[in-house]
Amino acid sequence: xxxxxxxxxxxxxxxxxxxxxxxxxxxxxxxxxxxxxxxxxxxxxxxxxxxxxxxxxxxxxxxxxxxxxxxxxxxxxxxxxxxxxxxxxxxxxxxxxxxxxxxxxxxxxxxxxxxxxxxxxxxxxxxxxxxxxxxxxxxxxxxxxxxxxxxxxxxxxxxxxxxxxxxxxxxxxxxxxxxxxxxxxxxxxxxxxxx
Amino acid sequence: xxxxxxxxxxxxxxxxxxxxxxxxxxxxxxxxxxxxxxxxxxxxxxxxxxxxxxxxxxxxxxxxxxxxxxxxxxxxxxxxxxxxxxxxxxxxxxxxxxxxxxxxxxxxxxxxxxxxxxx
Numbered sequence: 522x523x524x525x526x527x528x529x530x531x532x533x534x535x536x537x538x539x540x541x542x543x544x545x546x547x548x549x550x551x552x553x554x555x556x557x558x559x560x561x562x563x564x565x566x567x568x569x570x571x572x573x574x575x576x577x578x579x580x581x582x583x584x585x586x587x588x589x590x591x592x593x594x595x596x597x598x599x600x601x602x603x604x605x606x607x608x609x610x611x612x613x614x615x616x617x618x619x620x621x622x623x624x625x626x627x628x629x630x631x632x633x634x635x636x637x638x639x640x641x642x643x644x645x646x647x648x649x650x651x652x653x654x655x656x657x658x659x660x661x662x663x664x665x666x667x668x669x670x671x672x673x674x675x676x677x678x679x680x681x682x683x684x685x686x687x688x689x690x691x692x693x694x695x696x697x698x699x700x701x702x703x704x705x706x707x708x709x710x711x712x713x714x715x716x
Numbered sequence: 717x718x719x720x721x722x723x724x725x726x727x728x729x730x731x732x733x734x735x736x737x738x739x740x741x742x743x744x745x746x747x748x749x750x751x752x753x754x755x756x757x758x759x760x761x762x763x764x765x766x767x768x769x770x771x772x773x774x775x776x777x778x779x780x781x782x783x784x785x786x787x788x789x790x791x792x793x794x795x796x797x798x799x800x801x802x803x804x805x806x807x808x809x810x811x812x813x814x815x816x817x818x819x820x821x822x823x824x825x826x827x828x829x830x831x832x833x834x835x
Contacts, residue, residue, distance in 0.1 A: 662746055
């Protein structure tokens with residue numbers, strides 16, 4: 522016959538297992554491009570006139586496919602789609618044959634937690650913008666942290682995906698700030714402004 | 717209540733509360749303030765140094781990945797498995813630093829060419 526201690530211990534184990542399952546379980550899914558698009562910006566300053574309707578995303582590298590049994594990642598296609606849509610809404614995208622400022626993106630990596638109530642993901646991205654002559658116009662390294670809270674999603678896999686998406690959105694926002702702040706004159710002679 | 721499960725639960729909870737903080741990483745910037753003043757020798761030296769550092773980081777990155785795979789496999793072990801998963805390193809610190817150094821070298825090579833160092 523079980524005593525009160527055994528019953529309490531069994532109950533505690535079940536409770537711990539349930540909490541752990543809730544926190545750990547759930548198949549990982551890739552970051553959704555539409556959730557990484559920057560729509561409303563806090564910064565309303567205009568972009569340099571030369572960049573308007575003149576940019577395009579040329580390459581995106583460094584992304585990773587998500588293994589459903591492991592953790593959520595950001596793939597190249599998703600990042601490209603999110604950046605292109607963000608540039609569309611900012612009036613930066615050039616017509617099909619008129620791209621004067623191509624952008625190459627290198628996703629250096631995502632720093633992710635393996636578990637936690639609040640999950641902070643930091644994306645590290647190199648944005649390389651070239652001008653008409655193929656000279657670097659802006660070379661910007663962006664570190665963008667974003668925290669997804671327990672109240673955003675109970676299941677850890679989903680919370681991590683939200684943190685990934687938020688981090689890329691923040692990264693694109695910081696890239697746009699750098700574009701606005703960029704002084705083209707500083708690039709005369711092929712040098713690029715440090716950030 | 718037995719002591720071990722209580723302690724183990726405490727460890728797991730502490731890990732959850734801490735969010736298993738990842739290692740902070742600050743990748744090297746592609747462009748740096750003093751770049752315009754670098755001489756051909758300095759450029760060449762920096763490129764070589766960065767290449768060597770990147771190779772070391774890439775090797776370490778592979779080791780971290782192998783360690784993570786082993787921990788993932790070990791996650792099926794009752795109780796211990798959770799602790800193994802909690803110790804998984806998803807900071808990608810080495811990969812980020814290696815890739816940043818490679819991009820930095822691209823920019824230094826561009827400056828080297830612009831200064832006529834390769835002639």
